[in-house]
Amino acid sequence: MRCPYCEYTESKVIDSRPTDEGNSIRRRRECLKCEKRFTTYEQIESIPIIIIKKDGKRQQYDRQKLINGILRACEKTPVTFAQVENMVSEIEVKLFNSMDREISSTHIGELVMEKLKDIDEVAYVRFASVYREFRDVNTFMDELKSLLKSKKKS
Template identity: 45%
Template structure:
């Protein structure tokens, strides 16, 4: 693999570890040319189902788009990158388990909401408000009540220490 910094063709694997519950390998590499280190990920190449959008368009599944949606909902929230990667892995596992050639985007959206509910209350409400196109504050109250009924506690914002 070429070095991303100097394009030298010789790099050495310094460390390898499993990530995403064993679904991928993370490798730390060192360039023999410039001695800089960088990280690569290795995943099995699989064929994901196509995604049917609300308007009927068909698009290829995109891990990057899924990651961007999660990142937007989780922006400035205390959730680790490893937890986000694991959530993406679980969603992709569900995609593959369907065995379908195509899947409605609404189904993927529901799975994203399930994962966000596990990761962070605020991110879940953020995503749900956009995904379900909330029109008024009563819809926010409704989703908060649903979360409270489900035993999910809504954390109060932390105050600043003086």
């Protein structure tokens, strides 16, 4: 860290504290050359993830939209809000750990369905019906048969 007074590059940290919301750390430093003190702030650099929608439009990832979509599928089921938040956190870990900064909404939908299948079958079918845009009863039945086959294998 370069001293703002003499521009010397070496300093020592005298005090560190988290800021109000814990999103950054305030550090008091002392220059090793001129011995003047100054304050720096350290924070995590967040790289936005862009979602490519089915129609080709791009928008920034929004955690709340993902939660809302899953909650809609989980209405009147025993799935708790804590389970939904945990599911979204696990999905986010996969998204942020991938090297891709642009991710298709289809990929996210598949990740959600993978998680819902293990948590609640009714929520899974509800989400799948919207996500896969079932056009008729036959496509709906095909998805149910696929779900039943995967249950028998387990």
